[in-house]
Amino acid sequence: MSLAVLKSRALAGMHAPEVTVEVHLANGLPSFTIVGLPETEVKEAKDRVRAALQNACFEFPARRITVNLAPADLPKESGRFDLPIALGILAASGQMPADDLDKYEFAGELSLSGELRPIRGALAMTYAMYRAGDAAGRRRGFILPGANADEAALVRDAAIFPAGSLLQVCSHFAARDGDAKLVRHRPAAQAAAPAYPDFAEVKGQAQARRALEVAAAGGHSVLMVGPPGTGKSMLAARFPGILPPMTDEEALESAAVQSLSGSFSAARWKTRPYRAPHHTASAVALVGGGGTPRPGEISLAHRGVLFLDELPEFDRKVLEVLREPLESGHITISRAARQADFPARFQLIAAMNPCPCGYQGHGSGRCRCTPDQVARYQDKISGPLLDRIDMQILVGALPHEELLRQADGEPSAAIAERVNGAFEKQVRRQGKGNHALSTAEIDAHCKPDAGGEQLLRAAMARLNWSARAYHRVLKVARTIADLAGDKTVMQPHVAEAVQYRRALREH
Structure with a gap:
């Protein structure tokens, strides 16, 4: 047999399209050619595969070897194709049986000794493979490096066969008894409950703690404004x-x-991501990109928290790229030759000082910033971005005497119980969190009583709110009512929600 065909997976954003690896051996001068739009890492597979086969005591064919990675118009990157290419050469040259190759998919980077090294995207590839079963419900097994087994096994019922080396994979197909066969990987025991820092360690700041409880219950974004050392970063963590x-x-x-x-670790399964990029981060680092698009910080924070400390110190152009993902929950990265879509449903927690020196309004009276300096500093955050942040709260400095007298705060477990109760009410009522309500759903579920409506109209006229700000205040008020166990949004709920829009500047 001079032709072998195996299956693998590429990565295109969050998708993992199937790749057919065709290996053909022909007569002629010895050569090794890889076609099918391979990038540099794939082209370098020629040297890794050659050394791995020789060090595993196989014969490297002195023939004309052509490897085709189909479809030809899909870019192929990384070393994940090393394993299927090596197996294809062995099968095409008759050094291993090829009968059962069509029952599996393969991915793995080879070392020069033939050991299998971990790859990126194993979970995405496994999920795509599992969903691609045929009409009869038959699904292929997945042979991949042992270091990726726990990650891939998170896809329930997927047949994962981890291997440590090229020799182990070859033995699986060549052996007649079960001892040399690869063993299907069983999911590891459920990880322990996620461990987060506890709110009990935060002294004082009852107003900020209350605001963060409301934000957690409804999925709202928050901007904390206050002098240095008041606990903004501690609260966010x-x-x-x-x-x-x-x-x-x-x-x-x-x-x-x-x-x-x-960067995935199976030990952090079901742990909310917490990303805190430095203010020198570029727009590409924040939203993703590159020649081969990779996820950025907003996608790595998907279903978790993105904390931006020292918000005005970020480049303004970098902050502006957050506007669309905050609304849509995803980011599309377009390049001339390809397009990648990544999820980005994160909860934004931002923090900043009120002025350049940081001490405006501090009890020490040490701030000497002029009104123009304060305005220029705060104007680094554009109106459209600020408009999209649901809650803007003041985190003031506590007097030393009061700080020393403060007892430990309420533990996270007690707050989380109230938050979860309010969130479950939202899911039962509308099938989603309050932050995700559409305009029509806001009219249906967030309509305030007469007193609340009157207060909201007065606040909107005085503070010159946009329609977006009006709707966001209504959603926050709905969350406050859920925490209170009230079915109707009433005047006290609206009054509290209004206070969460007045920390930085009235607009």
Whole structure:
């Protein structure tokens, strides 16, 4: 047999399209050619595969070897095609049986010794393979490096066969007894409950803690404004611990994005992501991109928290790219030759100082910033972006005497119980969190009583709110009512929601 055909997977954004690896041996001067739009990492597979075969005591054919990665118009990147290429050469040259190759898909990078190294995107590839079963319900097994087994096994009922080396894979197809066969990987035991920093460690700041509870219950974005050292970063770090537990579907989505970046760990299964990029981050680092598009920070924070500290210190052009994902929950990265779509349903928590020196309004009176300096500093955050942030709260400095007298705060578990109860009400009522309500759904579920309507109209006229700001205040008020256990949005709920829009500047 001079032709072998195997199946593998490429990565295109969150998708993992099937790739057919065709290996043909022909007479002629010895050569090794890979076609099918391979990128540099795939072209380098020639040297890795040659060395791996020789060090595994196989014969490397002195023939004209052509490897075709189909479809030809789909770019192929990374070393995941090393394993199927090596197996194809062995099958085409008759050094291993080819009868059962069509029952499996293969992915794995080879070392020069023939060991299998982990790959990116194993979870996304496994999920795509599992969904691609034929009409009769038959699905292929997936042979991949052992280091990726726990990650791939998160796709329930997928047949995962981890291997440590090229020799183990060859033995699986050549052996007649079961001892040399690869063993199907069983999912690891359920990971322990996620461990987050506890709100009990935060002293004081009752108003900020209340605002974050409301934000967690309804999925609202928050901007915290206050002097240095008031606990803004500490509050943000503890915020994921009061969010509702992740569902299996949410956890799988989040893990798949992490897998694309090579940063997923099975030990963090069902743990809300918490991303805190430095303010020097570029727009590409934040939203994703590159020649071969990769997910950025907003996608790596999918179903979790994106914390932007020192918000005005970010480049303004970088911040502006957040406007669309905050609304849509996804980001589309377009290049001349390809397009990639990544999920980006994150919860934004931002923090900033009120002025350049940071001490405007501080009890020490040390701020000497002029009104023009303060205005220029705050104007680094554009009106359209600020309009999309649901809640804007003040985090003031506590006097030293009061700070020393403060007892430990309420633990995260107690806050999370209230948050989860309010969120479950939203799911039963409308099938989603309050932050995701459309205009028609806001009219149906967030209509305030007469007193609340009158207060909201007065606030809108005085503060010159946009229609977007008006709707966001209504959604926050709906969340406050859910926390209170009230079916109707009433005046006190609206009054509290209005206060969460006045921290930075009235607009």
